[in-house]
């Protein structure tokens with residue numbers, strides 16, 4: 001008999017010399033990253049923001065779409081978009097990063113969406129805070145988790161499912177968590193969750209449920225696939241692992257000069273220039289960025305622009321550099337106020353999650 005397992009494979013780590021497959025490329029073509037030159041914008045234009053869609057983009061009609069709030073609450077609610085838009089309106093500028101960012105650079109490579117370093121964006125999300133709505137519904141005193149259900153449906157490693165992710169109640173009640181209906185001042189685009197999505201500032205992307213249709217309060221820990229199986233830090237397949245939550249600090253260099261088409265090696269004329277980029281962390285504000293031009297052998301402090309745009313947004317850094325002709329490998333390393341920083345040696349886990357290895361930007365400075 002034909003079963004789901006015939007089309008849906010278990011998770012896998014690539015063999016030592018195994019190249020990126022056509023299946024990984026198929027995911028990469030659907031789920032694009034930010035072009036790194038777009039690190040220049042404080043707010044990432046919607047079309048340049050990275051994208052990650054597990055299944056298909058569902059077709060939802062904003063005129064009839066509703067959000068239900070149910071489970072362990074005194075008063076279940078059902079709201080349409082008009083009702084959500086009448087509630088208090090708040091905007092947050094939020095750096096969003098996929099938990100799998102950096103995965104394809106790991107050795108060995110976890111086989112999934114093959115991100116290099118570009119799974120990030122910084123948009124302005126507008127919507128209404130979730131917490132007051134939960135309080136209006138009346139949370140049961142024994143509430144444990146809040147489950148968010150998207151309208152998209154698929155199968156993953158043999159498990160057919162709606163995309164669902166839960167947050168612990170205390171995290172769901174944080175004031176900054178939004179039911180967002182606008183991105184950068186315009187209605188959400190289909191690929192970013194239209195007409196409604198969750199925004200959980202500081203958390204990796206998987207928590208920000210798109211095409212949101214249901215909020216369900218539970219009195220037992222949620223054991224759905226995306227919480228219990230997928231997004232966990234584990235060494236091997238049998239390890240229960242620990243949940244992926246907040247974004248680890250990362251800095252990126254905006255690649256200087258101009259690129260070679262095929263290798264994307266950067267070409268620079270000799271003389272003074274200013275390198276720049278962005279740095280962020282979901283744990284605490286970034287308070288230092290260091291730059292390397294020799295692949296991590298030596299480091300020098302960068303200047304940070306004053307924080308702007310609020311607590312959840314990336315920060316620009318700059319570094320004055322006057323290189324001689326030759327070859328260089330640039331990188332930057334962020335440290336946040338909690339003391340977390342970025343490793344130069346790769347951290348490794350089986351899903352390739354929360355990996356914040358320092359970037360490598362190959363540069364050739366031409367003779368004068």
Ligand SMILES: Nc1nc2c(c(=O)[nH]1)N[C@H]1C(S)=C(S)[C@@H](COP(=O)(O)O)O[C@H]1N2
Pocket residue numbers: 049050051052053054055096097098099121149150151152163191192193204205206207208209210211
């Ligand atoms: N319903 C639903 N929500 C989802 C996803 C999804 O596949 N379905 N992908 C998640 C993941 S893994 C990430 S990284 C972010 C990406 O958000 P973006 O595409 O708007 O950048 O959405 C999250 N929300």
Ligand SMILES: [Mo]
Pocket residue numbers: 052097098099100205206
């Ligand atoms: Mo993601």
